[in-house]
Amino acid sequence: MLVMKMTVNGMKCFLWSRMAMFTVAITVLSSCGGNQGGMKLGDDEFTVLTVHSTASQQSTSYPATIKGFQDIEVRPQVSGFIVKLCVDEGATVKKGQPLFQIDPTQYAAAERQAKAAVGMAKSNVNTLTLNEQQKKNLYEKKIISDFEYQSAVDQLLSAKAGLAQAEAQLTSARQNLSFCTVTSPSNGVVGTFPYRVGSLVSPSVAQPLTTVSEIGEMYVYFSMTEKQLLGLTKAGGTLKEQLEKMPAVKLELADGTIYDEGGRIDAVSGVIDQATGSVSMRAIFPNTQMILRSGGMANVIFPYTMEDIILIPQSATQEIQDKKFVYVLQSDNTLKHTEIRISNLNDGKNYIVTDGLKSGDKIVVEGVQTLKDGQTITPITPEQKEAKYQQHLKDQKEGNIATAFK
DSSP, X not given: OHHHHHHHHHHHHHHHHXXXXXXXXXXXXHHHHSOGGGOOOSSSEEEEEEOOEEEEEEEEEEEEEEEEEEEEEEOOSSOEEEEEEOSOTTOEEOTTOEEEEEOOHHHHHHHHHHHHHHHHHHHHHHHHHHHXXXXXHHHHTTSSOHHHHHHHHHHHHHHHHHXXXXXXXXXXXXXXHHHTEEEOSSSEXXXXXXXXXXXXXXXXOSSOSEEEEEEEEXXXXXXXXXXXXXXXXXXXXXXXXXXXXXXXXXXXXXXXXXXXXXXXXXXXXXXXXXXXXXXXXXXXXXXXXXOOOTTOEEEEEEEEEEEEEEEEEGGGOEEETXXXXXXXXXXTSBEEEEEEEEEEEEOSSEEEEEESOOTTOEEEOSOGGGOOTTOBOEEEOXXXXXXXXXXXXXXXXXTOHHHHTO
């Protein structure tokens, strides 16, 4: 009985030992495989990265307002009742396409009357022309006096003036008649109609009949600070040359999507807003698919390149009282706790260092929360770390317990 009890206790100890080893293996494997970025391969081994100066493509967005290339108010040029709407609201129209029809009855009558007046004036001119020629022959033969001949000449001149006046009135009448058909002043999209069929309109109405927005190309207005503008234009040259050097810009629409076509900066205000310290700028975007609409809101995305900057992973930093620090490896493998300055711009993974580091410095990129100033470490490169990690996985897979967790 005693032997059996000892055997049972021995088996329990063996089983507990195997379970403990299995638990340790699972824990280490999880920490290595599940979080490779945080793995430390030895008590004093830490991954060290050599930083270098580089260039980084960045972008800044600015709130913007979209305007049509031109938004033209359509107003009536004659008075009358609207008898027909030729298009619907929101329609895409071409220059010269009819939009509204105003009752033409009185204007058609005025045109006919003016045309009759022109006919009468022409007839009078013909009669007085013959009279003038006859008087001239008689005058040359000394049959009539100079006064009588001159009177005939004056009458002909008066008749010709009357004809010119009648023709001008006819032109005006025809123009008024043509104004009864209100046409689109440009290619674009029609706005709303405050007046409908039966409405009495005139050139003095408070609201326009509609607005036609020319949206083949769109103006996008935004502002940037004076300092930002100086950074873009400090290279010198004329404004035209500076605008041509500015990079193409993108447009982020209200739904968060990026507009397919790029735009270009074509105008910069010559006046700085004293209240905001900003400068108004304008970009032009093509609108071939008619996606953009006048009055819309968007964000202009302005790309630029930052030269001679240092990028470091955010995992390499510590934050103490709103300041960023890194551990810089010294020549004797000790660490120096170093404050750095970073740009406000980041991609969520890396920081742009503007001060505190120089090209060639070596910094610890993992496990920095466990370090302290002056500590001595054994530095390894990211490549060495990856090689050790892969070897651990291989040993674990092959069952080399003795080496898998060193």
